[in-house]
Amino acid sequence: MKFFPAAASARALFCVLAAPALAHAADRDNAPDPRSDMESMVVIGTPTAAEAAAVIQRTPGAVEVIPDTAFKNTPVQNIKDILGYVPGVITQPRMGDDARVSIRGSGLSRAYGSRGLSLYIDGIPMNTSDGLLDFFEVDPSAYRYVEVYKGANALRYGSNALGGAINMVTPTGRDAAAFDGRVDGGSFGYVKGQVSTGGTAGAFDYFATVSAQRIDGYREHSNGNAFRGNLNLGYQITPDVETRFHLYATSTEQRIPGEVSKAQALNSPRSANPFWVLQDQQRNVDSIRLANRTTFRLAETVIDVGVFYNYRHVKHPIFQWLDFTVDDYGGFVRAVDDRTLGGFRNRLIVGANVQNGKIDTEQFVNLPGAVKGPLASSTVDTSKNISFYAENSFYLRSDVALVAGIQYLHASRDRLDRFLSNGDQSGAKSYDLWSPKIGVLWDVDDDWQVFANVSRSAEVPTYDANSFATPANADLDAQRATTYEIGTRGRRGGIDWDIALYRSEIRDELQCLTTGPFSACSIINAGRTVHQGIEAGLGAAIPLSAFALGDSLALNAAYTYSDFFFSGDPIYGDNRLPGVPRHYLRAEVLYKHPSGFHAGPNVEWAPGHYFADNANTLTVDPYALLNFRIGFDVGAHWSAYVEGRNLTDKHYISTVAVAGVADATSEIFNPGTGRSVYGGLRYKW
Structure with missing residues (x-):
């Protein structure tokens, strides 16, 4: 129920006013409560942002819906521009x-890719079938809204990861402008253009968007460009049946500056790792994704059926020259039944997911200048995953729901070694995992909810852990966690809140530890660990009259407390887990004028040191960043913004490649971006 900046267009304003999960503190006057009309409605096809917000509030745990009004007047350069004000989510640009x-x-130790988090676009998986995830294919400015399901609250997508799931939803022809174009530019050679169109013709609707982006990069050897396109075509077969086809295409080229020592990151933040420059390390991805989802309504039951195919070709000269293709395919079925049983409301969700895939990899010696040398490795990895899940919400009273769920996952990982004569890296392993959940949701009143839940989660090792050359790799276990969560969300007298407290007790946490500059990280099971913390979002509106009738001052803050530690580890004892600040705060004060003018400062603050290694020998320094933005948006036709970031030009560490034991010479740090200014102009009709 966090509140986000909003546009004043009719649809955006409705989305803001209709659902507390979407409203900005400055836009809440006379806001109707959506739950009485929308929480039990059956949505055919793609929900609007307001519909999604009403449905997500039936989750007895920490969840968010972020409308495009929250991020459209930003550079939307990476996913941090979307997720920056969601408590509990830490986004560290590289x-x-x-x-x-x-x-x-989730996935704190990863120096590349992400793990422990399921990413979807329009409900279609973006992770590879083994669970690994990259954000190069995400176009942050293409979405109508973004759903965030933390932890086991992502059961509705069948996600079983510690971090939960993020679902990015594109517009359809039924809620898109006939033309919407924008141009953004700024520091370090950043230029981006995007155009979209949408419309309807009877039962048929369409939406298409394309964007092109280039950037020289803050650091040496960090230039890149990207071209991305999204298309969806929908057809209302009958009032109770809709089908929609999706096509996503991406081509990205990105040079990689590499991790450096702490001293280099802080004293010479724009420099790259010389060895990475010598090898001209890069990540270049071409991908195509195809999907169909068909929705049926049968009385009180709605059934979604979908299929998808994802193809990706990656040309990736790093410490070696990786050339691989990914073929993932699968399908899903999900049924939601909402009816009255014996005088009590009951909402049952059941579903099944299949996601299978293959990655065909050839690995060469990377000679200076990103030249392919002799073949060093050749493998085929096959992953199969099938899951079944069910969740039932039984309303003991009209305002109290008891929620119980369970998921079963069968996963297999198989590696065929085509290079070594004895095939000693070939092997296979399978996993069978059960994850139950129970929770309660209490609507204290129309504007206040309290929730609690206990859940299990499980994560299977990714492809890069599937080395069967040593017993340690062959015997990697799935990561298991039991999470306890309690929280509340609501609004009172111009103040909005969203607070959750959680504790995850984890066995066999999967860590990817950096062991040196010329190899991939080494994946281990860490034993017993604990992740616990507080996620707190706060919004407030202060009406003003000194300057103009109807102007206001909006306060927006997201605080994350992360208390992560080993629990009696035979090597690291009770040391703190590295990789993330213990305290992290994003806060903004924004003046808003009825004309559409808005301006104000915001800060990003990570007080206190945190560790870069399991041994707790090397720390990352605290930092505070001052930013300021100014813009004009009346919700019709033209809008514009200018935003300054890190205005004090603070030198700081953005992210760290976690090591087992590190010292002052360890090259495991990525510096954050220095002082920068961006601006954008948008027109729609």
Whole structure:
């Protein structure tokens, strides 16, 4: 129920006023409560932002819906521009539009890619079939809204990861402008253009958007460009049946500056790792995704059926020259039944997911200048995953729901070694995992909810852990966690809140530890660990009359407390887990004028040191960033903004490649971006 900046267009304003989860504190006067009309409605096809907000509030746990009004007047360069004000979510940019995203400590040790988090676009998986995730293919400015399900609250998508799930939803022809174009530009050679169109013709509707982006990069050897396109075509077969086809295409090229020592990151933040420059390390991805989802309404039951195919070709010269293709395919079925049983409301969700795939990899020696040398490795990895899940909400009273759920996952990982004569890296392993959940949701009144839940989660090792050359790799276990959560969301007298407290007790946490500059990280099971913390969002509106009738001052804050530690580890004892600040705050004060003018400062603050290694020998320094934005948006036709970031030009560490034991010479740090200014102009009709 966090509140976000909003546009004043009719639809955006409705989305803001209709659902507390979407409203900005400055736009809440006379706001109707959506739950009485929308929480039990059956949505055919793609929900609007307001519909999605009403449905997500039936979750007895920490969830968010972020409308495009919250991020459209920003550079939307990477996913941090979307997730920056969601408590519990830590987004650490690396270079270009890539970033590490962690929810409740998921995947903290990854130096590349992300793990422990399921990413969807229009409900279609973006992770590879083994669970690994990159954000190069995400176009942050293409979405109508973004759903965030923390932890086991993502059961509705069948997600079983510690971090939960993020679902990015594109517009359809039924809620898109006939023309919407924008141009953004700014520091370090950043230029982006985007155009979209949408419309309807009877039962048929369409939406298409394309964007092109280039950036020289803050750091040496961090230039890149990207071209992305999204298309969806919908057809209302009958009032109770809709089908929609999706096509996503991406081509990205990105040079990688590499991790450096702490001293280099802080004293010479724009420099790259010389060895990475010598090898001209890069990540270049071409991908195509195809999907169909068909929705049926049968009385009180709605059934979604979908299929998808994802193809990706990656040309990736790093410490070696990786050339691989990914073929993922699968399908899903999900049924939602909302009816009265014996005088009590009951909402049952059941579903099944299949996601299978293959990655065909050839690995060469990377000679200076990103030249392919002799073949060093050749493998085929096959992953199969099938899951079944069910969740039932039984309303003991009209305002109290008891929620119980369970998921079963069968996963297999198989590696075929085509290079070594004895095939000693070939092998296979399978996993069978059950994850139950129970929770309660209490609507104290129309504007206040209290929730609690206990859940299990499980994560299977990714492809890069599937080395069967040593017993340690062959015997990697799935990561298991039991999470306890309690929280509340609501609004009172111009103040909005969203607070959750959680504790995850984890066995066999999967860590990817950096062991040196010329190899991939080494994946281990860490034993017993604990992730616990507080996620707190706060919004407030202060009406003003000194300057103009109807102007206001809006306060917006997101605080994340992350208390992560080993629990009696035989090597690291009770040391703190590295990789994330213990305290992290984003806060903004924004003046809003009825004309559409808005301006104000915001800060990003990570007080206190945190560790870069399991041994707790090397720390990352605290930092505070001052930013300021100014814009004009009346919700019709033209809008514009200018935003300054890190105005004091603070030198700081953005992200760290976690090590087991590190010292002052360890090259595991990525510096944050220095002082920068961006601006954008948008027109729609």
